Amino acid sequence: MSRTRVMLIGAAGETGGSIASGLLEHPNFEIHCLVRPRSAQKPAILALQDKGVIICKCDLKSSEEELEHALSGIDVVVSCVGSSEQQDQIPLANAAKKAGVKRFIPCGFITVAPPGGIMWLRDEKETVYNHIKQLRLPYTIIDIGWWYQLSYPRLESGKLDYAMTTANNEIVGDGNTPLALTDLRDIGRYVARILSDDRILNKMVFAYNEVLTQNQIFDLLEEISGEEIPRNHVSDEFVQNRVLAARQSSETYPFDPVKFIPRYLAEYQLSWGIRGDNNPEYAKYLGYVSSKDLYPDFAPIGFKEYLTSVFNGTATGIYTDRTISKAQQRMFPRSESTDSLQGRFFPRTESSDSLYMSR
Template identity: 30%
Template sequence: MSEIKRVALAGATGNLGPAVLDQLLQAGLEVTVLTRAGSQHKLPETVTLKEVDYDSLESLTTALHGHDAVVSTLGSLSLSKQLLLVQAAAETGVNRFIPSEFGSNTVHPKTSQLPVFGDKIAVQKALQKEADAGRLTYTIVVNGPFLDWGLAVGFVASVKDRSISLYDGGDRIFSATTLPTVGKAVVGVLQHLDETKNRAVYVQETAITGKQLLDIGQKVTGTEWKAAQISTEDCVKDAWAELSKTAPDYGKAFMNFLNAAIWGEGYGSHFETNDNKLLGIKEIGEEELRALMVSHA
């Protein structure tokens, strides 16, 4: 399969975009950042900027001409915009498309049925259709929750507040990865096209339980933490109940479904086999986890 040299990156800002951009540049790849009209971002001088209209196939095909790969890190509210981006990539001869997944195991049958992942599943189907027609190849990167971001904002655990939510008792193992390592995984995919063709790759920096995180956090801070006990079954029930309302709070339903996908039973959130070795990813131990927590204290 042809070597990847030119990469178009959709969504270079936000939580993940900068980390992916940094790793692409470190790997010596030529990067074009797709931006919306009027967007103003401070990006490295080596990056090419191209304004696009994500609702215009002509705009997207013009921007993608000459590129070998497309990497999308578009945020939740823009995931559906990828459908036209996939079409544009197929029509311009792009070799590899990496969609904005980078989280829960959406290729798992149970997880794929959650409404929160509807847009991602639609993009997966579009990619599969184009791959079946021989018009492009794709890779889905599954890495669990962002560990560093999750500690910074209190999603995985809050070092600042000395608190954590323990789902279903906190004994269930889940896989997690930091933002820079997700970026490294993207580069690894682009460097191993044959081995990662038309499939999901699994990446984890750690496989850990909520109780283990709680224990490490308490050791790091030297204080006792608050541990909320939450049922993931209740999360799912509450999410469906919210969606049934006349004026639902979609954000609330989103978070409840997401919590179930990460910490619930049978959603494939612990990657018992992974692609770390292939993609050059190393797992971290308790010492590195302690250092990570200290950096967010």
């Protein structure tokens, strides 16, 4: 039986790394990675090469002819590009169509949300999805909910700080909104199943592990740690005002990460925290096929198991080696008054200060 040739874009990222690991567990995949020539010597890329991954040096900003050549003979393209690179998938999709790629997996891999003004990031992705459909390029869109790795609050003892990107100690509203969660490490395992499944060609898949509320997450971490965690509730109105301020701040800086990280996080809170978009019922309404129905035998990593590993000091942090993470840490250092999502990612400005007064 011939192996499926997969071209992975963004293999050095968190999601791309998970997908590379998931595919490497299956000998029926021949894995290729498209990398910028200047990135070919990155440790993460060299490590994949040592595992048998074929490295293809080509920039996404290359001509469509060069991209078509890079995709020649490839069966499936899996894209995990960065937030500011969503539109770069349009010439990539054009090249994939010309090269005869049999399935294109665009960079979804976020929470469930409707298009049209709720989340800027979602709308950027939907522009790409629409282009793929106009090309009649075979596709599968995969969304995965909210990562375990971003879902839990900080402990006052600091015991979990080694694995955390933000303090994450806010509860949106009453904290009882259901939230679909997935362990980052399971994303690749889901993708390996999906790439071999013709039932979901030209469909959307919602691949998730568990559904919990923020209150349940806090309760579980208190049970595991034995520490009491302060419940810092933020109102719907406060989140709405935060979204407005973040949107106003980012409009003049289209792809400045320092401006857009607050917008991403605020709009995520709007979507999964206030609207309750990120849950299996709404996903079904939007037309997703559930991983629970597709793969009832799939054994995901449990959320309690993950939290226990974080508490025991054996978990792996995310974004700890990224320039943007370090820049954010310098710009918004932790302190007693700023150790929260608002303090670290939503700094007050002259234009937005009045919007925060409703808290």
